[in-house]
Amino acid sequence: MSLNRRELLGGAAALSTAAMLPSAAMAADTIQLGSILDTSGIFDAYGKPMDQAMRLAVKEINDAGGLLGKQVEVAAYDTQSDMALYSQYAQQLTRQDKVDVVHGGILSASREAIRQTMRKTKTLYFYNVQYEGGVCDRNIFVTGVTPAQQVEVLVPYAMKKSGPKVHILAADYNYGQITARWIQKFVEENGGEVVATDFFPLDVADFGSTITKIQQTAPDLVFAPLVGGAHLSFFRQWSAAGMKDKIPLASTTMGVGNEHKVLTPEEGNGIMVAYNYSQELDTPANIAFKEKWQAEYGDTTAIHELAVSTYQGIMLWAAGVQKAGSIERDAVVDALETGISIEGPAGKVTIDPQTHHATVDVHIMEFEGQGMTVIETLPQRAPIDTQAVCDLQANPGDNTQYEIEI
């Protein structure tokens, strides 16, 4: 095909006008919230309730009159558990839809796939998932727990209940790799020893040889930051091999996607976890939240920690916008950096200005009859792991994910 310059310029002008018109028209009367989540594929157990929570939060904001007198409109994309789609939809959200804020990303791999796009296009980004910590970027806010809030409390509890020898099974990507190092650090600090660490690609579903190997290393405790539907097989096979009553299990991910409701009670009972949220939390905020969810979706069983985190993330963003009186990115960031806090279903959530992470309550829990029983509550834990390496007040241009060194 050959084009002369006049045709090319004419076409380009027409295209760019067409692309600019609708968003310019919309920007005037609504606020655009972009959402990017895996609502199908092997991570849909995480993503579907997050999507529901996002829509619930937006509906609540709109029912209360919107933000700054404008309605919030959702532009949501399903990334189908395919990391390649994240960068594609991130481009779509930031360059074509020109949204005012993006909430989303589930796996750490997906967050890193879109974080730089958000930063470059100056689109405010909220990552509402517990993760391995260390992201230092003024453009992002993280409302999930990090290892110092979770692993640090879970390791001594689990070791006290079992013993000092720990075998780690982790998902083979940035989250699993870095979390495994945090686990090792805390195990050693508590006088224990990591006897072996195994990593598994996300599609591995046959753990037979691994279970035999674990018996060879004979640990007192198995720590399993495994991720996604395929890895769920480990817990089934572990129980099928009769190992469940011999070696206790702890996990940093099991249950964030309500996996304990997919497993039978026999397969799940006794697994030790630490999270910000449990459906069993008996607080007025949580009861009210569950009632709203019930009214919207008719059934509360799907609610999990990531969904609540998403809800809290959107509410924090909304609080920031109200305080700033603007949807401009820098104004909202400044407002959020005043240390804004909200009372969410999982308790008080406060933005830490230094790291853009959140200070939250953490509960040590055990699975029991397909629920999570709270054993111990540690109120208002700060993200000290990220605080140790990241100071956005002193160094606002930082754009690194710091990793723990052993």
Added chain:
Amino acid sequence: MDLSFVILVEVLYGVASLVLISAGLAVVFGMMKVINLAHGEFMMMGGYATITAVGLGVNVFVAMLVIAPLVVGLIGLIVERLVIRHLYGRLVDTMLATWGLSLVFIGLATMIFGNTTTGISTPIPGFAFGGYQVNGYNFFIIIVSIVLVIAMYAVLRGTRAGLIARGTMQRSNMAAALGYSPDRIYMMTFFCGSALSGLAGAVLAPLVGLVPTSGGAYIAKAFITVISGGPSLIAGLVSSATSFGLVSQFFTFAISPVIGEVALLIAAVVLLRTMPQGITGRFFKGKL
């Protein structure tokens, strides 16, 4: 001692699962020379048939060993009548057609069951052996594949139907001259091959859980096993599954499961480089 027994079970399980995964393809590809790229999806449908049947209250063993093979066999029959029978002898065309079929099946499964992970618990409890725990279900898989191999051998060697099928695959015009309809024999053979794939998918489902795209995990291993096996159907299947099972489990225990998979693929490359006709092209010549 205990440990070596446990490792032996794991190795046998590795071999048995390769036999299971590849048996259906050995019939369809090894005997009929149809490159069935939808083999993995036949297995996936076997898994869903089992889970659906169990959900409807059917005993899990009946669902796995009877219902799933029948359902997938019937789907195979329909596919054979509609698509495959027009393409016998056209290798590349069957490849394209069955690849299209695999996409259709993935799409249908996604529409019906959703793009989400489902699973059922393994029906057999684990037991202790010395200081170790063994997954009882592994034994079940080992036994199923042993029975399967013996049954395939008995049918192909000992029955008239097996003889006719083998004869037709070798010289279909001669079989036709003797009064047998190659068309119907091809149809029945494809039914059996599909049913075997369905059985494999069903038996493995409780162990690994299912998504509509699960089939993709099996297809490469199945083809590698069947091609490396060479011209003899059963001797080839058993010998290549044994070699690859040993290699992959050895490296799995020595290093990690990921390296085990890598070792399997490297072993396949080396094996086909040194024996382009497959294992039974050099050893066990003329065996079934």
